[in-house]
Amino acid sequence: QAALDDGTGLFTPAASAAPAVAALREHAAAAGVQAMGVVPVAGPEAAHGVLAVGASTARFSQRERTLITDLGRRVGRAVALAEQRHRLLTDTVLEVTFEVRAGSVFARAAVEQGCDLSLEGVVPGDRQTLVFFVRIAGAPADGVRDWLHDHDGVVSVRVVRDQGGEAVLAVGVAPGADLAMAVVSHGGTIRDLSAGPGGERVVAGVAPETDVRALLDALATAFPGVSLAAKRERARGDETGQRDGASLHDALTDKQAAVLRAAFHAGYFEWPRESTAEDLAADMGVTAPTLHNHLRRAQQKLLATVIDSDGGCDPDTPWPDTRQ
Incomplete structure (x- = not known):
């Protein structure tokens, strides 16, 4: 988890004693591993796990670290491409809607600033972040921007346009800081997001075979009180x-x-x-x-x-x- 949160991976010269790789300690000792590298296996929008590499030498060279990190990215892109092809070949897609009243960045912003937020679009950012383009209504753009800027889970924020009653902000959000980010980390694709005084609502597309109950339980560990508001299968032909x-x-x-x-x-x-x-x-x-x-x-x-x-x-x- 530390490697996923860091986004660039962890390298330790003492795998047997390093707390960050405690889960791999037994395997490392059995294989005679000294140095260990753990890097994210990440696609353009979601992380799929980690790649752990052990070495019998005391430490990795800088070149080896670069190659291992690049391998994690390449494997992540291959996994993402395979998942994308699978979704395109599937006749149906499962659309799920989750709601949460507190804890999530956009839910808190809407409640504390007394505004409504709606999603314009989302793109990948740096180090496993996502950049959300959100429309703000009901509160001054500068005030919402300043609130988001002071939030630990927000890595960047700026006003794209401000037309008085409505504004659009570009908000870079760190992994785990928002419900939408958690959904993406579990393989979902964000279709819509909105937040208001009543909380946040995230609509996502997931693979038809997804265990929605297990996904909800996983989300609840980070966002207590999250609920499944809707679930339905949609024909691929309807997905313009x-x-x-x-x-x-x-x-x-x-x-x-x-x-x-x-x-x-x-x-x-x-x-x-x-x-x-x-x-x-x-x-x-x-x-x-x-x-x-x-x-x-x-x-x-x-x-x-x-x-x-x-x-x-x-x-x-x-x-x-x-x-x-």
């Missing part, structure tokens, strides 16, 4: 958003899709722009050149798809004469 998301991921890499979604929700394509590339880079925990690279490549791929399918320009429909 899922079909759009699947086609998007077919054309783009996970990082390109995430950056493109973040840019859309943050008003990067509005005129005038509501967020700069530097704002987006800070939200997602990457450098501005990296973000520009992913964004340009994503735009190029989507434009190529649109233009190739358009059939070209009709020579009989010239540009209109705008001089008059």
Whole structure:
């Protein structure tokens, strides 16, 4: 759990005595392990467990640490891809709705600030965080921002737009801080989120074979009082958003899709722009050149798809004469 919370993994030169790897101590001793590395097996949106590597030497070199951490990411991406393919090949999806009145970041924000929050979109951030674009109504945006900024579970927050009665905030949330984060860590995909004075409501999609009772029990360990408000199977053909998301991921890499979604929700394509590339880079925990690279490549791929399918320009429909 410490490796999952840290997001980058743990490396110890004394596996037999390290508290962080106590659960693996017996296996380490039997195998003659001295140094041990434990890194997250994480996909773009959720962690799937940890990868533990033992060595008979006293410690790992920096290069070995980098390679082991990268292996955890690669395994996580492979698991995420396999799960995505499985969901796309399944005719139905299970939609579950959970509610909680306290403990979760957005539930507390809504209650203490007297506002309503609704989800605009969510994208992966840095170190297993998620960036939620939430619409705020009923309270000053600056006040909600300041409250979130002082909350331990929030790693970043900024006002994307403020139109007086309504505002949109980009909120980076750490693992375990919000009910939605806990659902994602157990393999769910967030479809909707809302919060108000009565608490928080999270709608998620999970695999049809998911043991919902076990999932609820797991969520209750971190958020006592959480309840299952609804559960239903939906035909894959009814999942318009899922079909759009699947086609998007077919054309783009996970990082390109995430950056493109973040840019859309943050008003990067509005005129005038509501967020700069530097704002987006800070939200997602990457450098501005990296973000520009992913964004340009994503735009190029989507434009190529649109233009190739358009059939070209009709020579009989010239540009209109705008001089008059």
